Amino acid sequence: AQTVTQSQPEMSVQEAETVTLSCTYDTSESDYYLFWYKQPPSRQMILVIRQEAYKQQNATENRFSVNFQKAAKSFSLKISDSQLGDAAMYFCAYSSLSGTYKYIFGTGTRLKVLA
Amino acid sequence: DAGVIQSPRHEVTEMGQEVTLRCKPISGHNSLFWYRQTMMRGLELLIYFNNNVPIDDSGMPEDRFSAKMPNASFSTLKIQPSEPRDSAVYFCASSPRVDPSTDTQYFGPGTRLTVL
Numbered sequence: 001a002q003t004v005t006q007s008q009p010e011m012s013v014q015e016a017e018t019v020t021l022s023c024t025y026d027t028s029e030s031d032y033y034l035f036w037y038k039q040p041p042s043r044q045m046i047l048v049i050r051q052e053a054y055k056q057q058n059a060t061e062n063r064f065s066v067n068f069q070k071a072a073k074s075f076s077l078k079i080s081d082s083q084l085g086d087a088a089m090y091f092c093a094y095s096s097l098s099g100t101y102k103y104i105f106g107t108g109t110r111l112k113v114l115a
Numbered sequence: 116d117a118g119v120i121q122s123p124r125h126e127v128t129e130m131g132q133e134v135t136l137r138c139k140p141i142s143g144h145n146s147l148f149w150y151r152q153t154m155m156r157g158l159e160l161l162i163y164f165n166n167n168v169p170i171d172d173s174g175m176p177e178d179r180f181s182a183k184m185p186n187a188s189f190s191t192l193k194i195q196p197s198e199p200r201d202s203a204v205y206f207c208a209s210s211p212r213v214d215p216s217t218d219t220q221y222f223g224p225g226t227r228l229t230v231l
Contacts, residue, residue: 033218043204045222091158095218102171103148103220105158 002027004094006106013082014114020067021077021109023092033095034068034075035103040088048090051075079111087113117141119223121207127229133195136226139188140209148220149182149192150206158206164190165212197230204228 003026013019025034036048051059051068058066063083067076079086092106120139128134140147148163162172164184172182179198184190194201204227208220 035219037222043225043227045206045208045225047219047221050219097218102160102163107157 002029002032002094002096002104004092004104004106006092006109008109009107010110010112012112012114013079013086015082015084017082018078018080019082019111021079021090021092021111023075023077023106025073025075025092025094025104027073027094027096029096029098031097033097034066035093035095036064036066036075036077037091037093037105038086038088039091039108040085045091049077082113084113084115087111119207119209119221121205121223121226123226124224125227125229127231128197129231130198131196132230133193134197134201134228134230136192136205136207136228138190138192138207138223140190140207141221142188144209144211144221145187146210146212146220147184147190148206148208148210149190150208150222152204152206152225153202161192194228197228199230202228202230 034051149161161174204225208222
């Protein structure tokens, strides 16, 4: 069975600085998707970025980028030029392509942005 | 598009009462998911539907929980009878599931359920 691990329960970053959130996963599959979702205090789960495992190029979305290391089964999220609005819980998720399309979520990392 | 719509946003009820949570997925999406989020267990998938048919309900905690999707634009999650340990935030999500390249789940705002 697949698992997703986020080993950092909480992180802090100074406004305008860069922070990296870690995520590792375990799977025997070769093709899958990985996601980062953001959950601000409003509770809404917002997709931040998505990575297809068959793509070697790291996904980027404006100030958000990932470091996808397939062999190491690592999928970290880098937030550049951190803003106060980035403060939220961040969840890493894995999606299998074999049949069920179920998401497996990590336990989340709470990001605090310091002014 | 309005996104995934859930109602109510907040529900407070007493132990033993029936609770019904509602979800309207994004129009055109074929898959619908119900999640529960608690501090202790994080985000758990309860059940998901594809083309209105339940595909996997292995996450449903017990027989007190039931879910239906009578049509492509509406789903309910019912708890009867409710218990204090059911207190959580319940999310509904939908995805196109037309092609794996578009398999992103879009979440609703959640329903915060408190069972006294």
